[in-house]
Amino acid sequence: MIRNHRGEVAIAYLFILPFVLTYGVLFLWPTLQMVYLSFTDAPLIGPGEWIGFENYVEMFDDRRFWTSVKNTAYFVALTVIPNTLIGLAIAMMVSRLKGWQQSLILAMFFLPYILPVSVVYRIWNWMFNLQFGIMQYPLTWVFGKPTPVFRTQWMFMPAVAFVTIWWTCGFNILLFLSGLRSISTDIYEAAALDNASRWTIFRRITWPLIWPVTALVLTIQLILQLKIFDQVYLFVQGGRPDPSMVLVQYIYSQAFQKNQGGYAAAIAVALFVIVIVFSVLQFQLLRARGEK
């Protein structure tokens, strides 16, 4: 078949042009600007003087920056793997249900995910309320007295992580469920005939076969949770912001509270690098494991 090859290429470019333009204007250009900004002493708005690596040098000496890095890492540790495992566990339970029961239970687990973070914050702030929060019953049982969870330093991050898992788990469940559905029932039947116990079936059949989905969920989670801001920002309101400061929150406070656009950009670049390095690294590692 003879085709006008050049014409086709032109049309292809024409079709991707809107995306490339949008991507360039809304993502690429701002990103480059941010990198440029990080080498200046610009305020939040407007240009600044070129100061080379000064912002980065300052950053390495900045106690609060390292606190933010540490807190972000802590939050990632508290959410990424637990959220993935809980998502898988619930998906496996939900997948045993059939028909409308499955739809109903799935909808219940997915519902929190469609809520905006402000609503999630309101719900849990209320649930944990010192005077009338329902969570104070178990907390009182454990600690002997009502406990201000979001004002108690060591509880803050775990509590925010808990709320985050509650909030975002539904999406992971959905991903896992579709992964589980793609495993043929024949294979489970074969395993049942092969004397495999439930645990063996999970360990040697389900887990390795669901692994590509697990790797995907872990990577999505990692990227998402490295960028944690909203929940921490909201729950810390009226409390101590510094000890639980996370990276994006620190960027926000430098840029919007202290009017240090250039320095904030430098931290943003650092976060950008962290996200890219860790997500690429993780995904490669996970994929390698899966191919073994």
Place this chain on the structure above:
Amino acid sequence: MSPAKHITPQNKRRSNSGPSQDGYLNIGADRIAGEPQCQRKWRRGPAPREDYVKTFLKIAMLSTALLSVGSVQAQETVVWWDFLSGGDGVRMKALIEQFNTEHAGEIEIQPTTLEWGTPFYTKVQTSAAIGEGPDVMTYHLSRVPLGVESGALAPISAEDLAGVDLGPDTFAPANWEAGQIEGQQYAVPFDIHSLILYYNKDKLAEAGLLGEDGLPTGLDGADNFMAALEKLRGGSEYALSLQTSGDGTPWRVFYSLFGQQDGVFLAEDGTFFPEESIPKAVAAVETMASWVEGGLAPALTEYEGSVALFTSGAAALHLNGVWEVPTMADLSEKGELGFEWGAIAVPTFFDHPATWADSHGFAIPNNVGKEVTPEKKAAVLEVISWMNKNSLAWANAGHIPAYTPVRESEEFKTMQPNATYSILADTAVFDPRSTLAGVASPVYDAVANYISPAMNGELEPQDAIEEMKADLQDQAE
């Protein structure tokens, strides 16, 4: 000043009202509201007579709209942003309505209320930078240094101010200068607001803490105050309620107690807490912590909670800003308070009276790339001037008017409870003048990070002050 958190139902209703309820016809709104209704009726096929009536009404409405186009064009519109909600907000909206009525056909204020604190100031800064800021806005004078440094504020010339009878003579000198940076005026004061002590008269009477004059007695001095709290202990859940988490009240109380010892927060040379002031700061924090430690004040309580503890009768005393006066007054008026309340100046815990104070003022954003017409400028100046001259109504919200003729008027001098605590105008200690200070500033954050935890026994007062000093010093460099 009033934190946007405490929203009364009354205020909510108010905030929904569009410009058309201000007594001015808004063409767009009327057409949108009117037309579909008519069309719906047409389609349903009503009796012919009704049709005529509708058509007539429609024509009448249109011509009214057309007529009002002329008047709208002739009048100057002033876009106004504030952060005042709650009791304050209601009173400010009444003032704006009054202004609009008095200036019908000449100037119309179009007000928008935004969220107090960081959200407001962030929006102001970013919108000014692209020329989309308002024509005039409320501004905390404590925030002027940071506002000017970040380029958000436009200077206001002395001549322009003199043109509307505003100047150094019409304000208290310290107050007037708080709106300046290097002699240049950037904000015009509107009020002075401060910290006061609210009390439950019934509970104080029970504990024998009311004097002959019916005012609280025996509260001065840190030890006396403690003893008084002990006396009040049995009468209610807490002797004293105050916000003990985050920034806000902890800063205001701390700065008052610190000021009562002549503590220096920020020295001329840029040092935070110079050596000799550290013990004073520690003493202030220790005093605050002793209330919580003894169970006399609630631990880790947020702003709204602290107000609720007092209004529900669960606390005999309440430390908070004057802006909650309308809350008490309104509740009392509706008979929902359940006790008799009063307010006095903050007691003297240390050497001499001193109370933290800040001011609401008016400022003009530095709208980049947007020319201000002489007509607009005149209108804005008229707004600022008129508001000050009518600030007696604002005093109703608990504040002390900044405008000297009003503050010294007979009406204000007899206004209650303001008169009881008006002494604090003389003993006010204003926020430190620094780009790190002011509402929603790093200093406010530092309070949440160090002073509040120390109040709740999570940090030693000595450590808290030293860490706060190091932190602020670090940020200043």
Place this chain on the structure above:
Amino acid sequence: MADIVLNEVSKSFGAVSVLDKVSMHIKSGEFIVFLGPSGCGKSTLLRMIAGLEQVSEGEIFIGDRRVDQLPPNERGVSMVFQNYALYPHMSVRDNMSFGLQNVGTPKDEIARRVDEAARMLEIGQLLDRKPAQLSGGQRQRVAIGRAIVREPVAFLLDEPLSNLDAGLRVRTRVELAQLHHRIGTTMIFVTHDQTEAMTLASRIVVMNNRRIEQIGKPMEIYSRPASRFVAAFVGSPAMNFLPVTGVSDAGGFAAISFAGQGPVTTTVPFTDIPKDKLTFGIRAEAARISREGQGVTGVVDVVERLGERTLVYVSLPDGTPLIAEDEGVSAVEPGQTVHIAIDGGAGIIFDEPGKAYHAAK
């Protein structure tokens, strides 16, 4: 080695019954084929024996153990799935070892059995591959190998040849027969292909519409079908069914007329049969083209030359179709009028519900 006994086994999904009181006795070492059209319940029956479906009513015994309430792994059977159900992430060796590992078989014993099965199935060189790297036929062998290494009391095979192409299917069929011959383990094989059933089975279980129609050796099923359904389902080309227009007694045997022709004398005792609404069944090989001008006449529609024989599609005078057979080299052409000699002794008479009447044994 153990017999498998099904005793009035029924299965229903909710209100829908899919098997109704099925009973059979499978002797140890038999090659049993469940044959029937789609939806007749044959796969469900196999899965019930495997333990993958619950029995709604009735009992299943393997040996002297009642197994219908036991989980699949405790029944001692292996299964080969239609899609093989190999574990995609495991090597061929692991696929075959998995079941043995789960019961704690020693490693060297596992290796020995896997190697032996691999040798038997000629898949020794594939042991380190993953299923995705195998052809359809190779996967099939691995699936069988996985079943073999467990040394089960019975193999259950669910349409195992249906995913293979035609040539491979025939070859595998033969290999399967050889395998059965060699290891002698009971095999239960489900198929809808009557050729597979005829070539493999020691006994065929013909199923239709939730029930067993007939159990018997292949030639028994072929020549003495119990019902019109079995007669129609087994054999190629399908049996001719001719509406009977008259029946008479010819020396104790039924003589029947059809399509205005006949009578043809059968070997079915006249007294056995009802006298109304009968159908005469005759296979093509018993309706031969007669060069001597004997038998019924009809006009040729189509001639199918199969090499060793020729199938002649004929319309009888009243339009009834009939498939007759001629020898491999046939001069018959479409449009021609032919004579067909009917071997009445090979004929079967069916009554209206479909019950078959045969010659007395």
